[in-house]
Amino acid sequence: MKVEIRNYKGKDKNKIAEICLLTGYSGEDASNFFKHKELLAEFYALPYLEHEPEICFVATINNEAIGYIIGTKDSVAFGKWAEENWFPPLRKKYPLNTDYATDFEKRIIELIHEGYKPKPELLDYPAHLHIDILPVAQGQGVGKRLIQTFTNKLRELNVPALHLEVGKRNTNAVSFYKKVGFHIIHEYEFSIAFGMKLV
Numbered sequence: 001m002k003v004e005i006r007n008y009k010g011k012d013k014n015k016i017a018e019i020c021l022l023t024g025y026s027g028e029d030a031s032n033f034f035k036h037k038e039l040l041a042e043f044y045a046l047p048y049l050e051h052e053p054e055i056c057f058v059a060t061i062n063n064e065a066i067g068y069i070i071g072t073k074d075s076v077a078f079g080k081w082a083e084e085n086w087f088p089p090l091r092k093k094y095p096l097n098t099d100y101a102t103d104f105e106k107r108i109i110e111l112i113h114e115g116y117k118p119k120p121e122l123l124d125y126p127a128h129l130h131i132d133i134l135p136v137a138q139g140q141g142v143g144k145r146l147i148q149t150f151t152n153k154l155r156e157l158n159v160p161a162l163h164l165e166v167g168k169r170n171t172n173a174v175s176f177y178k179k180v181g182f183h184i185i186h187e188y189e190f191s192i193a194f195g196m197k198l199v
């Protein structure tokens with residue numbers, strides 16, 4: 001099974017949304033938590049494809065996405081763009097009284113209304129990322145290759161550093177980030193912010 005990595009293309013969008021849901025519960029399938037199956041991706045994946053497709057990459061088998069790494073090179077600019085362009089229609093689509101299946105789904109609707117705000121303690125690491133790979137391709141070095149592809153691209157664009165946040169429950173991802181060169185910037189009650197300097 002040959003896994004290839006290439007730039008994101010528009011035709012990958014639905015697959016990326018699907019992967020986001022299938023890995024969205026601390027690395028496991030989140031489908032059963034959601035009545036609105038696209039909601040998780042609408043917050044965590046699709047805005048990056050819209051805003052910065054040139055730094056989004058997919059891992060593929062037979063040219064079909066089975067994983068991705070997506071993000072922004074400038075979290076402040078991304079937040080401003082999302083506030084002006086991305087969240088307003090979503091807030092109409094999912095008003096705060098929208099029906100939800102679980103507290104998890106309710107929380108994502110709330111996040112859409114709160115908007116994305118970069119945390120001050122992470123501003124020295126201006127880029128951020130999200131990475132998800134389907135179980136079929138996990139544990140074979142694909143995550144490491146995606147991180148290398150993304151960081152190479154950011155270096156090319158002179159981005160000095162990047163961060164990400166991961167839930168403490170997702171112990172697999174925490175181990176992975178430590179292994180591929182990230183250090184802890186900040187520990188919160190339920191999550192950890194990891195960073196990597198690129199220069």
Ligand SMILES: CC(C)(COP(=O)(O)OP(=O)(O)OC[C@H]1O[C@@H](n2cnc3c(N)ncnc32)[C@H](O)[C@@H]1OP(=O)(O)O)[C@@H](O)C(=O)NCCC(=O)NCCS
Binds near residue numbers: 026028142172
């Ligand atoms: C977390 C994830 C991105 C890691 O990608 P991956 O392709 O499975 O990891 P790789 O095979 O590239 O592993 C790279 C290195 O990390 C190590 N590693 C990966 N998972 C690990 C684990 N659970 N425990 C210890 N080490 C681990 C590997 O041993 C490897 O080390 P090496 O370079 O010395 O061989 C992937 O498993 C995934 O998408 N999981 C589900 C979604 C998710 O949790 N995303 C992150 C949300 S914040």
